[in-house]
Amino acid sequence: MNFANLFKIAVKALSNNKLRGFLTMLGIIIGVASVITMLAIGQGSKRSIQAEISEMGSNMIMIHPGGDRRGGVQLSADDMESLKLEDLEDIQTKTRYVTYVSPSVNSAGQAVNGANNTPTTVYGVNLDYLEIRRYRVDDGDTFTEQDIKTAAKVCLVGKTVVDELFPDGENPVGRVIRFGTIPFRIVGVLESKGYNSMGMDQDDLIIAPYTTVQKRILAITHLQEIICSALTEAYTDQAIDEISEILRENHRLKPSDEDDFSIRSQQEMASMLTSTTDMMTVLLAAVAGISLLVGGIGIMNIMYVSVTERTREIGLRMSIGAKGIDTLAQFLIESILISVTGGLIGVIVGVGAAIAVNLLAAFPIYIQPWSVFLSFAVCTLTGVFFGWYPAQKAAMLDPIEAIRYE
Amino acid sequence: MEEMEKKEVIRLENIRRNFQVGDETVHALRGISFTIREGEFVTIMGTSGSGKSTLLNTLGCLDTPTSGEYYLDGVSVRTMDKNQRATLRNRKIGFVFQNYNLLPKTTAIENVELPLMYNPQCKAAERRQRAIAALEAVGLGDRLMHKSNQMSGGQMQRVAIARALVNNPAVILADEATGNLDTRTSFEVLVLFQQLHAEGRTIIFVTHNPEIAQYSSRNITLRDGHITGDTPNEHILNAAEALARLPRQEDY
Numbered sequence: 001m002n003f004a005n006l007f008k009i010a011v012k013a014l015s016n017n018k019l020r021g022f023l024t025m026l027g028i029i030i031g032v033a034s035v036i037t038m039l040a041i042g043q044g045s046k047r048s049i050q051a052e053i054s055e056m057g058s059n060m061i062m063i064h065p066g067g068d069r070r071g072g073v074q075l076s077a078d079d080m081e082s083l084k085l086e087d088l089e090d091i092q093t094k095t096r097y098v099t100y101v102s103p104s105v106n107s108a109g110q111a112v113n114g115a116n117n118t119p120t121t122v123y124g125v126n127l128d129y130l131e132i133r134r135y136r137v138d139d140g141d142t143f144t145e146q147d148i149k150t151a152a153k154v155c156l157v158g159k160t161v162v163d164e165l166f167p168d169g170e171n172p173v174g175r176v177i178r179f180g181t182i183p184f185r186i187v188g189v190l191e192s193k194g195y196n197s198m199g200m201d202q203d204d205l206i207i208a209p210y211t212t213v214q215k216r217i218l219a220i221t222h223l224q225e226i227i228c229s230a231l232t233e234a235y236t237d238q239a240i241d242e243i244s245e246i247l248r249e250n251h252r253l254k255p256s257d258e259d260d261f262s263i264r265s266q267q268e269m270a271s272m273l274t275s276t277t278d279m280m281t282v283l284l285a286a287v288a289g290i291s292l293l294v295g296g297i298g299i300m301n302i303m304y305v306s307v308t309e310r311t312r313e314i315g316l317r318m319s320i321g322a323k324g325i326d327t328l329a330q331f332l333i334e335s336i337l338i339s340v341t342g343g344l345i346g347v348i349v350g351v352g353a354a355i356a357v358n359l360l361a362a363f364p365i366y367i368q369p370w371s372v373f374l375s376f377a378v379c380t381l382t383g384v385f386f387g388w389y390p391a392q393k394a395a396m397l398d399p400i401e402a403i404r405y406e
Numbered sequence: 407m408e409e410m411e412k413k414e415v416i417r418l419e420n421i422r423r424n425f426q427v428g429d430e431t432v433h434a435l436r437g438i439s440f441t442i443r444e445g446e447f448v449t450i451m452g453t454s455g456s457g458k459s460t461l462l463n464t465l466g467c468l469d470t471p472t473s474g475e476y477y478l479d480g481v482s483v484r485t486m487d488k489n490q491r492a493t494l495r496n497r498k499i500g501f502v503f504q505n506y507n508l509l510p511k512t513t514a515i516e517n518v519e520l521p522l523m524y525n526p527q528c529k530a531a532e533r534r535q536r537a538i539a540a541l542e543a544v545g546l547g548d549r550l551m552h553k554s555n556q557m558s559g560g561q562m563q564r565v566a567i568a569r570a571l572v573n574n575p576a577v578i579l580a581d582e583a584t585g586n587l588d589t590r591t592s593f594e595v596l597v598l599f600q601q602l603h604a605e606g607r608t609i610i611f612v613t614h615n616p617e618i619a620q621y622s623s624r625n626i627t628l629r630d631g632h633i634t635g636d637t638p639n640e641h642i643l644n645a646a647e648a649l650a651r652l653p654r655q656e657d658y
Contacts, residue, residue: 005523016511316507319468320569321524323489323494400468403507 006326010333013098014272017216017306021074024302025342028379032346033208033353034288035375036367040354042281044365047276050197053270057132059233061098061137061240063226063247081222082251082260088226090246097231097239103210104225107217111161111206112178118164122155122179122206124213125227132229135207140173140188141300143209151211155184158203159192184208292375295342296382303335303390310391315402335387336380349371410615414480415576415608416442416465421474423460434460435471436631442577442610442624447603449619450612459581461628462612466579467491479576504582506562506621508554514535514541515550518568525573528576540568544598560591567598570608578602580611584618590652596621596645615649621645 014021065080085103102293105124110117122128126148130136136158141153157165157172172186174221184206193202209346214220230239240263247261314327321328351367358365423435441447452458461467464476467483468491476483479498486494495501500521508517518537522528528536539651541550544564554562563583570578580599583594599622603609611622619625620643627635 002526005526009523012516060429312507315510316503316509317520317524318492319466319495319501320521321492321573323524325489325491326524400463403503 002322003329006329006333010337011363013310013330014334014337020302020306020315021338024299024338025345026287027298028177028292028339028342029295029346029349031288031292031295032343032375032379033350034291035285035349035378036350036371037353037357038284038288038373040350040365040367041357041363042277042284043368043371044354044358044363046277047366048364049273049277050270053266053273054233055134055196057134057229058266058270059230059236060132061228061229061230061236061243062264063228063243064262064264064301065222065224065260066262080260081220083223083226084250085221085223087250088223088248091226091243092229094246095239095242097235098228099231100131101226101228102126102129102132103219103225104129104227105186105210105213105218106225107180108388109180109217111165112284113165113175116165116167118161120158120161120164120204122208122213122217124210124217128208128229129207129227133150135193136191137188138191139171139184143187148211150208151215152188153182153184153207153212153216154208155179156188156190156207157186158190158205158207160201160204161206162189179206180217186234189331193313230265233267236267240265256405290380292382296339296386299335299338299383300386300390302338303331303387304393307331307390307394309401310394311397311405315399315405318397319403320400323334324395327397328391331391331394332387334393336383339379339383339387340376343376346379347376350375358400407544412443412445414441414477415444415446416440416610417477418464419477421464421471421476421518423457423464423469424472425428433631435464436627437474438631438633439474440485440626440633440636442608444608445603446624447599447608447609447622448611448624448626449622450610450626450628451614451616453614455630455633456628458612458614458628462581462610463570465577465610466501466615467495484619492524496521497573498576500573500578502566502578502580502583503561504585506554506559506566506586508562508565511550514546514557514565514568517554517565518572521573522570528590534601536572537568540572541565543571544568557586558591560594563587563591563595564598567595571602577608577610580609582613583611585613585616588633590649593645593649593652597649600645605616621648 063083065082066240088101088103091098102125106121108119108121111120127142127145130142137156142156143152146152147154158178162172165177171187174186176183176185178184190203190207196202210223228239228243230236243263244259248259251260253260317327351372354365357363418438418440420551421435421438425432425434438461450458450461460469464471467486468479470484470486474484476496481494483491483494509520515534515537519533522533522536538547538550541547544567546561546564546568549557549561552561554565557565566627584595587595594617599609599611603623609619609622619639622639623637623642624638626633
């Protein structure tokens with residue numbers, strides 16, 4: 001018995017029972033479609049978070065003071081003054097894996113323009129900060145190195161601050177606003193970045209030379225934070241090692257001492273965030289997988305009924321020369337055909353549903369080729385696995401009894 | 407019609423078949439021996455319980471005897487395994503059943519092609535051509551594409567006979583082939599069997615209807631697992647004439 005003939009026989013048997021075949025397929029269709037849609041949604045949100053993080057600067061490294069214990073008392077990181085300007089300069093000059101370095105000192109307060117005011121934060125940084133955080137100046141220009149040296153009262157403002165302070169849509173560039181009591185002249189407006197994945201408005205800020213913020217607002221000489229960027233994301237770990245070495249040396253820490261600073265990378269943040277979506281993806285896929293299993297059991301059920309119902313047909317086929325293996329193959333091919341056809345339709349429905357979710361609910365989706373391939377492979381296996389028992393039952397029938405079965 | 411020199415198609419030597427039912431052993435066949443030569447039309451008669459079904463299953467290679475030898479077309483069947491017997495059935499035997507056993511919702515030609523589907527040597531074109539020839543031989547050349555549920559009992563049985571012919575078998579085994587048909591249709595089918603007999607086919611017709619025996623060339627009677635009679639029929643009746651004598655009915 002050749003395969004082509006068996007295939008024809010199976011197709012014929014299925015086409016004799018189209019509605020039943022379709023209902024059986026429905027289980028598989030729903031199973032596969034839900035696996036694909038769920039994975040598309042899970043992967044989509046993971047990707048969108050990753051994209052946002054890389055928009056924030058995926059190679060970003062943040063150095064905070066802290067981690068120091070004095071007499072067993074853990075001090076708040078903000079109270080520590082361990083990060084100095086020399087640390088910044090050393091990181092700038094002595095490292096190989098770090099490209100941009102910026103100090104950061106910030107102060108929260110009220111920004112005022114005439115009758116309008118808004119609560120916001122001023123970040124005191126250098127020009128590298130714009131590169132690290134990927135801020136671009138939309139309108140006007142950045143402040144200059146000269147401004148940093150002279151602690152000039154100039155600033156760049158984010159879109160949100162502009163909207164609050166200049167509700168009439170006037171051009172803010174060149175205008176003077178106050179932050180607390182200090183007047184700042186606006187030299188440029190930052191391009192809007194929107195909200196980040198943690199729901200923070202990235203446009204609600206004022207950027208000024210760090211010297212200005214240190215001297216005129218905070219009256220401090222230390223740095224609250226140092227932000228740098230590694231050469232590329234891949235060199236983040238090497239960059240962290242270099243920085244850590246320089247800081248330990250500068251702070252004269254003995255090998256037995258703990259770090260008096262902490263270094264965190266955006267990469268860590270990213271993996272932390274994506275681990276949540278990974279978990280979500282796994283859960284969604286598991287639920288979808290269960291529906292695929294239920295679909296498989298549906299196939300088994302129908303094939304089992306079909307074998308009983310077609311006992312006489314099996315008896316006839318055997319008496320005219322079908323071997324056990326032919327009967328087994330016929331029923332296996334039938335169940336595989338059901339599951340593979342169901343799988344194909346499921347792929348189409350699943351992709352369609354994912355696209356619909358994207359269009360209607362504006363939810364980010366990403367259809368991974370492997371998820372399509374995987375669910376399709378699972379389908380075929382389902383057909384074999386759940387078709388096996390009924391097919392085996394058919395093959396074991398005694399033709400003498402089967403042919404006279406009523 | 408001298409058949410002494412004709413080839414032996416079937417030879418049974420002291421066939422016994424026992425079934426174990428609980429603690430009891432049922433002797434369905436108790437030493438059956440006979441030879442059927444090419445071109446014979448044999449009826450095997452017996453009441454229910456006589457062992458004729460078991461004998462039919464044995465002759466059809468669906469069952470193997472407990473002891474004794476069975477040669478089909480010169481080949482010993484007793485030692486064959488299930489798969490070998492399946493292949494043997496496919497090449498050497500044509501079955502005709504009482505309830506036709508056609509595949510539902512399937513055309514006549516596809517039903518007739520079925521045995522050839524299980525023969526890998528037979529290609530699609532040849533299969534179709536042989537199926538058409540077999541259907542023409544049973545007078546259904548104009549109903550190739552009719553589905554089994556669109557046909558009358560007589561037509562279905564003809565399709566079944568065509569299916570039994572299509573593999574050009576050594577023997578046609580008919581099991582109460584007229585049992586489900588009315589008198590007129592029964593005679594039509596008998597005419598067909600006599601016609602096949604005239605063409606030189608070997609036919610074994612198992613029945614409990616003594617009337618059928620009058621149209622065959624030899625009559626074997628079975629009782630309680632023994633052969634109680636094995637006589638050639640000297641006066642074979644002509645089924646076509648009998649059919650012509652039947653009163654006309656307003657069927658159509």
